[in-house]
Each structure stands twice: as C-alpha cells, then as structure tokens.
Amino acid sequence: MSWFSSKSKPAAHCEAPASGDAILVDHITKKYGEFTAVDDVTFSVHPGEIFGLLGPNGAGKSTLIRMMTTLLPITSGRALINGFDVSKQADAARQCMGVIPQALTSDIDLTVEENLSIYAKLYGVPAEERQHNIDDLLKTVDLLKWRNAQTKTLSGGMRRRLEIARGLVHSPKIFFLDEPTTGLDPVSRVAVWEMLTEIKNRRALTILITTHYMDEADRLCDRVAIVDHGKLVALDSPVALKASVPGTNVIEAQFLNAPADWEEELKKLEDVTSVQHEAANMYRILSSNGSKTTTELVELAVRSNVQVKSLSVQNTTLDDVFVHYTGRQLRDEQVKAYSFVMPDRPGMRP
C-alpha cells in the first residue's frame, strides 16, 4: 500500500546506478485539459554539469522541473533521475535529489539549524551523520554564526543560502534550483553563483537550474536549454549557442525620420546578417563586423537624411540567441508576462 511504504524503499543515501546520465528527460509532455504546458521535451544532463533551463515566465520551466522532482504527474514520456524513473521509483529518485523551489519556504519561526535538522530527518539522514552534515553545510553557505538565529531575522540572500543548504542536507547527487536568484540584489546574486559553483565542485554535484536571467545562464551554466511555449527550442553550451547566431555583434540603433524601406536599406550593408525592426524606430542589427557596420550605418543615415537618436554595439548575448530561435526578445516576454498579471489601476488610461 503506497500510503505506508514506497514502491522502492528509500535508503538514507542515494543509491543510484553507477553510469549513465544524471538526468534523462525523454519526450516528456504535460497537459492541463486542452492546454499543453510542456510539449514533447527531450534532453539529458551529464553528471557533474550545471544545466540551465532558460526561458521567459510561463515558458514551462517550472512545470518541467516539477515533473522531474515528482511534484507533478507526467502526462506522457518519462524522466529518469540518476537512473530512477520519477513515476515508478519516486522515493528512490527523491532520495537522490535536492530541490529548492522558487519561493522561500524555510520556516521563519525556526532557527537556521532547526530548519536543516527537520529536513535531515525527513530525508532519513542517520543521527550520527546529521550534525556533521549540518555543520559542514553551514560553513559552506557561510551561516555558521547564524545557526541559532530565527530565520525571520535573516536577509533575503541569507535565506536563499539557507534554502541551498537545506536542499543539500541529505547529500544528494542532483540539485534542482527553480529560479534561485529571483528577488535578490546583484551582490547576493553573484554570491549565490559563486557558492553554487564551489558546492558543485566540492560535492561532485549535478545541478539543474531554471532562470530567466540571461547573464545567470551565461555565467553559471555549462549547457543551456532554451524553452519557449513549452517546447525546447535550442540546447548547447552558452558559447556554442551564441556562435550559432549569425553575426558576432549586435547593434541596437534608434532613428528619427526613417523611411518606410529603412529595414531593407540596412540589410544591404556589408557584413549585416539580419535586421529586426522593433518598436519606436528601434532596429536590431546583427553583424559579423560590428565596427565596420557601425561606420557604414552612420554614413547611410547622413546620406539619407535620417537622424540617429541612439546607437549601441555589443557582443552576442543569450538574449540574441533567444531572439534568433523564437523571433522575440526574452525581456519583452517578461514584460508581457508581468503586464498580463498586473491588474489595471483604477482610472488608468489605455
């Protein structure tokens, strides 16, 4: 009876097959009625790598991570965590993974150490190992001197570090983090990145994170999967993904008095690989030679009596990768997502 015992009896430690992928997601789909939240996604995560799921809010990242972490039933397909099928060997899979949800869910009334201790017991960590694990983790996340402080007295960054320690208290092999730096200030975000990298190296962890921050995915992840509308649209290392986008530089320029065929004129410039007309006379130009294209662009504007209002040149980012594969900017999607959620203010004009 599944009420009282697991289909696979959970051990105190993750006992996983020695070889193979750390995570295997095989044609996984999640449907809510007619709506498909995750659509036939397949990928694998190698042991010891940091793997990122990058996409805007509502892309299906959290649904995907929740299916992998046994929180949501899978409509079709399968997910293996360290060789254990999350649908058939859920408890064995749970023992192998640490999960940090998007929200801060540590008990604010309990102390830092009590939070860790409760979760160590929930994971069945033997009493003789518990204290050693907690001490080691508190040192790792730099909360040793706060061990007896109530969680409600901690800052947001410290609470996030506590959550990271909580997810590792049973020494998992795979660590899932759902948007781990959302809501943190830039300094705390960098601190979390450095901490995760160090923990991964020290504990030989495999890490899967979801994020909508391009810089986070770029800096932290060995490989990145771009998710959009429930589908996986690209998967590779950040370097390879950026290289896959035609052009090495992105020029963002805003013009005044641009003629109707201005986009076509820009496309004729040498070394330009693509031009995208965005809102408010803003053009996004990909070029294999940024400095030369910039000069030519200014000359063209002078010749055509078009005023250049603003101009910026930068290297290709994951945002450009997202634009390349989806036709939209990641940050625009985020704005859309927020504007969808936020209700109109009374008396607000359209």
Next chain:
Amino acid sequence: MNRMWAIVERELRKFFRSPALMLVAMVFPLVQLIVLGNAFGGKIKQARLGVVDQDRGTQAVKVREALAAVESNAHTFTPVPYDSDKQAMEDVRNGRLDGAIVIPPQYSRRVYEQNHPRIALVVDNTDNFMSSALEQQLTSLVDALNQPDVDPSRILQQVSLDTIELYPYIEYMKYLLPGSIVLAMFVSVMIGGGMLYIDDKARGVHEGYLVTPITKFELVAGLNLAGAIKAILAGVVITVLGALLSGLGSVFMPQNVLYILLLVVATSVAFNTMMFLMMVRVEDPLVPRATFGILNTLLFFPSGAIYPIKAFPAWLRFIAYIDPFTYAVHGFKAVLLKDAGLVAIRADLAYLLVSGAIMITIATALFKRTL
C-alpha cells in the same frame, strides 16, 4: 515513522516559538464562558412591575402586601403604583415597565363571594425570559393567596410531587464549562489544523515536504498528530482555567483527571481529523477563515452544550447525532458535572476515536502526494 515525528517536531517547535495565535484561540471560549456564564446564569432581579389597584379593598391590600414581600425577599421585582391600567400597559410597551399587574374593581368582593376573582398580568412577551420569570413568580404568589388559612393537609387526599435532585445546584457557568472546553479545542484545531495548514500550503512549505521520501500516511499522520497535541494542550489549559473560574472542584479529583484526559485526547483526535478531512483538498487560505463561523454554529450549538438536544427538530437532531461535539460535550458533562465513571463516557470515547480513525483514513486517501 521518524519522518512523521519530524513533521510533529516542526509543528510543535513553531507552536511553542509563536504561541500567540493559539493563546488567542483559548481566549474566545474563556470569554464566552465568563460572559455567558454570568449573563445567563442569574435570576431576574429588580424588574419594574406596575401595580394598578382599581379595587382598593382588603383583598387587594393582601395582594399588594404579597408583592412587597417578594420585593423584600426574592427581589424579583419592585412594585410601582399606577392609577391607570392604560398608562401601565403603555409603559410596558415602551419599556418603562417590565410588566404590570391589574387588580380589577370588585376583586375583594369576588374573593369573599368566591366568584372567580381574577388578577391580570400584563407582560412584554417579546422577551420570553423576563415574561416567564414574572409569570412564574406571580403564579407562586397567587397559589399562596389561594391556600386556606388552616392547613388541611391531614384531611385532604391531594397528590403532591416531591423533586429529588441527584446533584447539588449547578450554576450556569459550570453548566457551560464542558461546552467551553470543547469549543477551545475546536478553535485550536480550526487555527492549528485548518488555517495554519492551508497557509503553509499556500506558502509552499508543503512543496518542500513533497520532494522528500516521506510517505502519504507519515505526512498526514504527522500533521494530525501535531494538531491533536496542540488541541490537547488547549483542552487541558481551558479545563483548569475554566474549573478555577467557575469553582468546579471535581476537575481535580484523581479519577476525574484520568477520564478528562481520555476525553481531551479523544476529542482532539476526532476534531483534528475532521478538520483535516475538510481541508485536505482546499488550496485557498480564505476558505478556513470563511467557514470558521459556519462550522462553529453548525457544530457547537447543536451539541447540547447550550440547549438540550431533545428540544431540537428532527433535522437538527440528526446533525447533533453525527456531530463529534455532541459526544465530547456529553462526556465532559458526565465527568465534570455528575462525577460519572468510565461507563458513562465509554460510548462517547468510542464514537470520537472510531470517527477519528475513519476520518483520517478517508483524508489519507484524498491527500494528494503531488501539487
């Protein structure tokens, strides 16, 4: 089962670290006990009774003397002389008087003639309690007036009823105490097992539990056990405080302590499992708050804590018979007010524990192991 104890530990640590909410939960039944116990427990005193004497004969004087005797001794009412019966009735209507007695013309003469002498009592029957009290007092007074001057009991064959009271007089506050104890446990369960459970769910705390290898039963049993322990603490505290407030010494008799503890445990188990079953699929934190008043009315009032179940219509009796409150209140009344033994409460204990077992079984079946 270690995982279940981890859930219990977490809940109790939170409870003891921040007990304000639970203390507030105990204040409500205590306030109810003190206010209702004092408000409903007393007898009517110093009601204003208009007296219209249109006879002014010797027998009317006898009536007025009897009224004055009540004023001096029982203090039920204070007679206020009136000249006009219309004015007296008007003052009863507008609330200046609580009632009025009218001694009609020719009253004395009719008494002497033994020709159906009558006295009228005017009452405001929108206030049942006051009108019943005045009617009862004046019926006794009239019965006394009807007694012959010489006691004929030795020669008359009249049947009289002598009431034998099994227990000493129970003040209303003591009568209310069993209901208040049960209510305190219900409020504790409503907050600890209902509101806080749903709040934790909404905050994502349960998401943290669900990714661990804890089984469904361990999780449900842990949450219920923690809720029951909090309710037991509330029950014990309110029993002691309530007993001290109402002066009910029987609570502290050794054999009663055991029976009270048994009842507190069984009631806590039944209430907590009932609440968990109601909330097991609820996601919205507003739901337990919105249903609090409804559940309180639906479960507490039909339980016999305030009014006897035998006076209820059939549909309300049905609610009373399935309501765990009824068995808890019955059990506590038996022990606290009657010093009854295990025989008197074993059916109550059995109902509470069996219904608790059934409810936790259903709740576990309904509990979702996923989001």
